[in-house]
Amino acid sequence: MLSALILLPLLGAIIIGFWPAILDGKFARGMAFVCAGLTFLWSVFLAIQFNPGEINQQFSEFIPWVDAIGLSYNLGVDGLSLPLLVLNGLLTCIAISSSDSSQQRPxxxxxxxxxLSTGVTGAFLAQDLLLFFxxxxxxxxxxxxxxxxxxxARRGYAATKFLIYTAISGILILASFLGMVWLSGGSNFALANLNAASLPLATQILLLVGILVGFGIKIPLVPFHTWLPDAHVEASTPISVLLAGVLLKLGTYGLLRFGMNLLPDAWNYIAPWLATWAVVSVLYGASCAIAQTDMKKMVAYxxxxxxxxxLLAAAASTPLSVLGAVMQMISHGLISALLFLLVGVVYKKAGSRDLEVIRGLLNPERGMPVIGSLMVLGVMASAGIPGMVGFISEFVIFRGSFAIFPVQTLLSMLGTGLTAVYFLILMNRAFFGRLSAQVVSLPRVYWSDRLPSVVLAILIVIFGIQPAWLSHWTEPTITAMMNVDKVMATVSVEKLK
Structure with missing residues (x-):
């Protein structure tokens, strides 16, 4: 059942790539959307069949692959990976449907x-360290x-920068994985057989640093973030949707699955530093966003x-904070995808993303009133307004982290206020006021441009009103991972500090 999630998009890529006849853009997009849609529906079917009360990996598949190096085809899904699988399927469909039908080299x-969808799905399903890599x-x-x-225009620079950063990330992650297996005396890379927690604390810290930097590049965290704004600005809108909505989550997923879960002693030891690192990333990202005049770069920061x-939630390592971290992954995936889609429509119709150029796009007669209204909803969700999914995920993180790191949590909460500031700047400059002369004659916005954004907006509101539909799948798994009773009995706030 899990292999189908990997094979469906892979077969679709092969069929489209080697189709014997000439493919125009519309037909290729239709074929890709069918493959992505089937994958998404299959992930929804798995979610329906998933038993939230079962804390172990479900629908497991195991096939020995390369015994000489301990590599196996080992798949499984639990409450941590299931929501991300569904999110990946949804945003892949959104990205394909929002692609231009006249796309070159379709x-x-x-x-x-x-x-790309195949690689992300396989990473979320892998229960073998080497297979994940x-x-x-x-x-x-x-x-x-x-x-x-x-x-x-600067796509070569942005792509090369992304390649270099991600290659370094992979090297560090692989080195840490090899160290965990070899130093703990493991004979294979299966997660279930790994006993890295038995390693000396100094060794655990060394391995954890490699994991933190490796996945910190992917997330990205300051100061490893510089590739992200360039990649977003130069990438097309559908690729930005996938990059922000799904690919960054590989980094946060890796921190929870392989850092916090496998090296708990080292994680607790450096947790105060991680919380401080989180504060720096939150405030730095928000401060840089305020200074931007490019709408897309603002959303990227x-x-x-x-x-x-x-990262703050993971550093606190309470069941509530980690549950909030998973909810924040889904929340950010939906909200960032919506914002990038809307910025893409503005750029496509107005020909600019510069806040010094465009104004008055909410004009009901000659502007983009529907796009502007959706943008209002998106920025409200990102700023954590109640009734939106962004509010509940951030609230759970702050509530779960405050008891462990009160100062860092309060400082991180300033980021929510700064989010309102820079998105208020965006809305005030681009959408309110009189329509600027540079964009006075805007092409018509069709429902094909609006529909992907409408779908995401509906989900943002639904999960904001009924957040239990998100936490229902994840909470038992997180509770088991954190081993609540043991933590409450043996770990005090003083020890974490």
Missing amino acids: RLYYSLILL LFYELELIPLYLLIAIWGG SSIGHMGYI
Whole structure:
């Protein structure tokens, strides 16, 4: 059942790439959307069949692969990975449907998107460290090409920078994985057989540093963030949707699955430093966003700040904070995808993203009133307004982290206020006031441009009103991971500090 999630987009990429006849953009997009849609529906079917009360991996698959190096094809899904699988399927469909029907080289373009989905899905399902690494590296190639070929004027620079940073990330992660297995005396890379927690504290800290920096580049956290704004600005809108909505979550997922979960002693030892690191990322990302005049770059920097909340939650390591971290992954995926879609529509119709150029887009007669209204909803969700999914995820993180790191939590909460500031600047400059002369004649915005954003907006409101639909799948798994009774009995706030 899990292999189907990997094979469906992979087969779709092969079919589109090697289709014997000439493919025009519309037909290739239709084929890709069918493959992505089937994958998304299959992930929803798995979610329906999933038993939230079962804390172990479900629908497990195991096939010995390369015994000589201890590599096996070992898949499983639990409450931590299931929501991310569904999110990946949804945003892949959104990205394909929002792609231009006149896309150049459509055969290669849609094949790469489906191959990207394959790599991300495999990474979330992998229950073998080496298998995870292989899927983690697989997504690097298609994303590099999608930016380098279909990106903006500086696409070569942005794609190369992304490639270098991600390659360093992979090297550090692989080195840490090898160290955990070899130093703990393991004979294979299966997660279930790994006993890295038995290693000396100094060794655990050394391995954890590699994991933190490796996944910190992917998230990204300050100061490893500089590749992200360039990649977002030069990438096309659908690729930005996937990059912010799904690919960054590989980093946060890796921290929870392989850092906090496998090296708990080292994690607790350096937790205060991690919480401080989170504060720096939150405030730095928000401060940089305020200074931007490019709408897309502003949204990109906002992602850096919002990813810092997840690090704060992981540092606190309480069941409530980690549950909030998972909810924040889904929340940020939906909200950032919506914002990038809307910025893409503005750029497509107005020809600019510069806040010094465009004004008055909420004009009901000659502007983009529907797009502007959706943007209002999106920025309210990102700023944590009650009734939106962004509020509940951030609230759970702050509530779960405050008892452990009160000062860092209060400082991180300032990031929510700064989010309101820079998005208020965006709305005031771009959407309110008189329509600027530079964009006075705007092309018509069709429902095909609006529909993907409407779908995301509906989900943001639904999960904001009924957050239990998110936490229901994840809470038992997180509770088991944190081993609540043991933590409450043996770990005090003083020891964590």
